[in-house]
Amino acid sequence: MTQSYDLLVLGSGPAGSAAAITAAQAGLSVALIDKSAFPRDKLCGGGLTGRSVRYMAEVFGMTPDTALFLPSTQFRLTFAGRVIGHEAEAPVLQMTMRRDFDAALHVRAQSSGVTVFAPVKLSQIDTDAPSVTLSDGRCLRGRILIGADGANSAVARALYGRAFDPAEIGFGLEVELDRELTEDNTTEIDLGAAHWGYGWVFPKNGSITLGVGGVHAKNPDMKAHFRNYLAQHAPQFDAEKLRCKGAFLPFGAYRKTPGRGPVLLAGDAAGLVDPITGEGIAWAMKSGQFAGQAAAEALQSGTPPMAAYMARLGYIHREMAAARRIRALIYATPVRNYFPGAVERNPSMTRSYLRLLAGDLDYADLGHRVLWRIARRLGGTMLRRPA
Ligand SMILES: Cc1cc2nc3c(=O)[nH]c(=O)nc-3n(C[C@H](O)[C@H](O)[C@H](O)COP(=O)(O)OP(=O)(O)OC[C@H]3O[C@@H](n4cnc5c(N)ncnc54)[C@H](O)[C@@H]3O)c2cc1C
Known part of the structure; x- marks a missing residue:
């Protein structure tokens, strides 16, 4: 059985939900497809910068209410445990749990008239048609497909054979610690906790997220960095006994042309993570919005969507390229x-x-x-x- 839509969006993280809501508001029929039912977990520091908060308002009409976010205005910059900078009144960082945040975005997208397929398992992606076949035999066909399915994107694999370059990818390890450990709401970044990366302590409403991450190839033993950083902050815990989890992030390895023909990639699938700060949520929402707009424009004008997408992505790509150059300089010995x-x-x-x-x-x-x-x-x- 085949169902047809103007647009298929694969993945309903910040990028996919942004693409779906933008396209639906422009009048397109949209299928939003995810392998998980929402709410679902996503390994992430859950730190929203001022930029993220602006894009969240612009795309989803949401403000950072206290049910979802903990505002942190104290900031500490450290290097291997030594405090090198401190701001008592820093620009606010909004800390959230991705399980709740992503579910809120997903619900917004769904209520804009998008048809949701989640949880589903894919058996095939055809990037020419384009279409996706679900494991129950249903075929969803679109005039355009947006791949917003994260760092290990199945759409990118279907297009290029692999989702990312192992020499470029980043890797992060994180754990949620008991909120009762401290009442302190200070955000910490430690620039010496990993090579070409950093460690972080992010206060949340119900927990404290502690993690380390950086370019994978420069940190063959990320677990050792994690153990050291944990020992600095919470020596009472044995790293081996904690539920520490790891995930890849495309740490500045962005795709110069994200997609091909009727297929666009957005968010992590397009490699849009800041190579220095690791910020990805803002760029996921913004690139998702751009991809949704490009899809609407292309269907209206009868032109391929890539030109309209590239015209919008220029600023983000320039920022990624500049950050990569600065990163190579500041991490040089x-x-x-x-x-x-x-x-x-x-x-x-x-x-x-x-x-x-x-x-x-x-x-x-x-x-x-x-x-x-x-x-x-x-x-x-x-x-x-x-x-
Ligand atoms: C350890 C770590 C810490 C981080 N901390 C921060 C932070 O504090 N602040 C920040 O801004 N960024 C942070 N990031 C980066 C941020 O998490 C990502 O950049 C962001 O989630 C990208 O959003 P996305 O929508 O592109 O992808 P995702 O959020 O990964 O969403 C992809 C969606 O696609 C779905 N999907 C995947 N494969 C399939 C499939 N085959 N079929 C159907 N659906 C599929 C998934 O279920 C998921 O819902 C961190 C990343 C890591 C790894």
Whole structure:
């Protein structure tokens, strides 16, 4: 049995729900397909930056109410346990559990008139038709397919043979700790907890999330980094006995052309995770919205959707590319050695990091500052500050 829609969206995380609601609001008939029933768990720090909160409001009409979010306004930057920056009144970070957050987005998408198929198992994806066949034999056909099915995207595998480049992918390990351990609502980022990555302590309403993550190839023993970071914060726990979980994240390995023909990729499936901060929720919602808009525009004009999508993605891709260049610089050994001390001596660097997280500063701005500091450090006082 075949059912036809204007648009098929595979995956109902932040990217898929954003694509589905945007396309439905533009008048398209949309099938939203997920392997899980909602609510479902998703391994993630659950930290929403100011940018994420803006996109959540724009796409889903939602504000960060206290039932779903814990606002954190105290921030601590550390390096291997040493405090190098502290802000008592940082731009607010909204902390949530992805199980509840994703379910709320999914319900919003569903109530916009989208037809939901979840939980379902796929037996085939045809990226030319495009269509997906479910394990019960039903075939869902669309004029356009959006793959928003995460880091290990089945749609990306159908297009390219593999979902990501193992040399580029990031990996994170996390555990939820008892909220009663502390009443402190400070968010912590530790830039020395892993190579080409960091450790984090995120306070939540019902728990505290502690994790480490970074480029997988640079951290062959991420578990050891996790054990060290856990021992710094909660030495009473044995890492081996905790329910610690791991997941991949496409840490800045974005696809220059995300999709082909009638297929677009969004969110993690398109590799849209910030290579320095690991932020992915904002870019998932924004790219999902762009993919939904591009689908509507393409069906109206009778043109392939990729051109309309690429025209919208430009800013995100420029940010990802700039962040990758900065990352290669700040993690290079000579700079990495001087970086913690430099941050400690210059509180403005912690504030810049926070403004970046808040979305008030972008990598194009930050790139010039970072380059200037590094050049001054390496070149001594001979250099003059650029006008
Ligand atoms: C350890 C860790 C910590 C992180 N912390 C943060 C953070 O604090 N803040 C932040 O902004 N980002 C964080 N991220 C990144 C963030 O989790 C992702 O970037 C974000 O979830 C991407 O959203 P998405 O919709 O693209 O994919 P996902 O959220 O992964 O959603 C994909 C959906 O597709 C479905 N799916 C997958 N395969 C199939 C299939 N074959 N058939 C049907 N459905 C399928 C899944 O069930 C899921 O619902 C973190 C990531 C990790 C791994």
